[in-house]
Amino acid sequence: DAGIYDDALIVLMGDHGGHIPPYRYQPGRIVEGQYEYYVPPDFIALATPLLLIKPPGDTQPFRTSQALTSMTDVVATIDALLDLGGKLPGQSIWDPQYGASGPRHFYAYKWSKLDPVSEYIEMIQEHPVTGSAYDLKSWHVGPVFKPPQEP
Secondary structure (H helix, E strand, O other), X not given: OOOOXXXXXXXXXXXXXXXXXXXXXXXXXXXXXXXXXXXOHHHHHHOOOOEEXXXXXXXXXXXXXXXXXXXXXHHHHHHHHOOOOOOOOOOOOOOOOOOOOOOEEEEEOOOOOOOOOOOOOOOEEEEEEOOOOOOHHHEOOOOEEOOOOOO
């Protein structure tokens, strides 16, 4: 109300959505070819982190967007909002063509007590997400990334 942040860019971003199951999601399985993968509700929560962006000069009350965003596009969004002219990977979420370039990607792995002392985590499963993270039909099974084999 005082206007002290009117010209500021404010970005609040969570690294994940926690382990609180979303109320809009029913658990189920992705079945694609030879792969079958169970997707529990707390897994969907991890793929839906908080993202809040107030552009410089925006004095409107906060509002919710239905844009299917990706955390990996935050840097390109900041670059575009501040007109920095960088050649950064990703796409600004304010770009009218946002989301037209394909699916967002969620990478899952099981945390291990050995992770802080190991050079690699055990395995990463990629999941391309083509629509709402709350819709099981949007989830797909991508490649598995394994640590390099020791000689």
